Amino acid sequence: MASSDLLPVPGALPPRAPAPDVYTHTDALAERYGALNLGRGAPDFDGPPVLRRAATAAMRAGVNQYVPSAGHPELLDTLGALAVPEGTRYDPRTEITVTAGATEALAAALETLLRPGDEVLVLEPFYDSYPALVRRAGGVPVPVPLIRRGSGYVLDADAVSAAVTGRTRVLLLNTPHNPTGWVASAGELEALAALALRHGLYVVCDEVYEQLVHGTGQDDRHRSIASLPGLRERTVVCSGASKSLSVCGWRVGWAFAPKELSGPLRDAHRMLSYCAPAPLQLGVAAGLAWAHRTGWFGLQRQEYLARRTTLLTGLEAAGLCPVTPSGGFVVMASTGPALPADPLRANELLAREHGVTGLPLPGFHDRPESADGLLRFAFCKELGVLQEAARRLSALAPATEKGTLQA
Structure with a gap:
């Protein structure tokens, strides 16, 4: 491509x-x-004290200047080993990009994928940055409402399908969802995956709440659409440390994408912020490793x-x-x-x-x-x-x- x-x-x-x-x-x-x-x-x-200790140690050790735009190698390796969506693998050197928060990851992904006038399907209600990010990348947001059912929300797969036109290029998916708390079920993800493959759509997935699924048993884990057959090649997964590690002010996020998308995504990221804060990247790397090791x-x-x-x-x-x-x-x-x-x-x-x-x-x-x-x-x-x-x-x-x- x-x-x-x-x-x-x-x-x-x-x-x-x-x-x-x-x-x-x-x-x-x-x-x-x-x-x-x-x-x-x-x-x-x-968040956990280990993050602050590691970030402070990095500052004292002189990690206060630019690091590689794609991310500090230590954080890239940690993300590749511990944070990729279940059932997927990404090469830390070519398929993972550290960004200044998940919002920048979304911005870079949309700038990578959209051409002027392309339409982006967005589930409504939506995080309020989404329409602005789409428009700044030259796209047109197309809202598709989630349906209130019982004590929660569900996807209307027929409505999503009906919203697809010849200009549709991207599905912007947020699960777990802000502000409704909706979590896409396996069946809903499969329906969206089938739609994306049928129409040749890309998927940009905001998974920043991935560690906060409130189910029980098998329902307490996050599922990513990127893990479904044929979707890894068409999906950019965006997440970050803000919600999972309680460091919203640090602005450390990341994007997982196949190599052919990661190249232009990294170009966009380099022009947006160049790199996320260097010592905080090492703090997040230490925090992720500790969190996985301790449960x-x-x-x-x-x-x-x-x-x-x-x-x-x-x-x-x-x-x-x-x-x-x-x-x-x-x-x-x-x-x-x-x-x-x-x-x-x-x-x-x-x-x-x-x-x-x-x-x-x-x-x-x-x-x-x-x-x-x-x-x-x-x-x-x-x-x-x-x-x-x-x-x-x-x-x-x-x-x-x-x-x-x-x-």
Whole structure:
């Protein structure tokens, strides 16, 4: 495959006006009212100390300048040995790229694959960076809604198939999914794989929550579409240390891709950031090795299950009808009859009257009004913080029954 077939002409399509900055909105509310901030999807606790020790040692040893753009060899080798999707193999020297966070991995992948006007299927609701990343790469995002069923969400494979046109080039898949907590089942992955092969689509998969699947038995492990027959050659898998190792501020991510895609992806990465922070790459390498050696990821999942239960119980008692997430560390909930349907107003009322903030989701939908009546709450917080949030939200319960709160 020629690189000219993969690299787009920059700026081919004008970007759409950005959605409201709900993160700044939420942070400001939390500060103004002294509210517990459950809007930010970042832990309020540090990752394992081994990461900081290794990063500090690297700094003291002089690892403070550029390293190879594709990644420090130690982290590349660690990723190749420990972090590749189950059932796959990637050559650390030619098929793994370390990036400045998973978002940059996604940006580089889309810049690699898209040509001006190419369409990208995106499951909705979506992480709010996705449409902007697609447009900046010259593409056109095409939203395909997930379906609410029971206490969770499911894929509408027929709707995905119906959205394919002659311009469709990429399926952007996020599992475990932010913000719904949906985790693609084996059957759903097989349906998407068949569709990609049938139409000759590439897949860009955001798997940053791969270590946070909340099932039991065989259902507690992450499955990657790249492991299915014929898909490794057509898939770029993006992930990172932010969520799995609780170091969101370090901005260390990675991309796994076949050699013919890795070359132009590395070119795009080199122009975007050149390299991820050198000493932090060594911290992540040490953290991954330690986590696999000690079984820490399993212990972390157990702790997150307790946090999830605490938040779900509090939201249910408050009448906010939460969706039970199968993966990740956020919960979508309804604003209920007691709160305004406008999520920005509902969030301000929660902060002012009850000392808790969630995250409004207009930027997570193609049509902002689709986010009416919805808030997202994060449970990547200390258990005591979640318990206090549940206590504060409990005051909503009587008002929810009567529908009397006013914004």
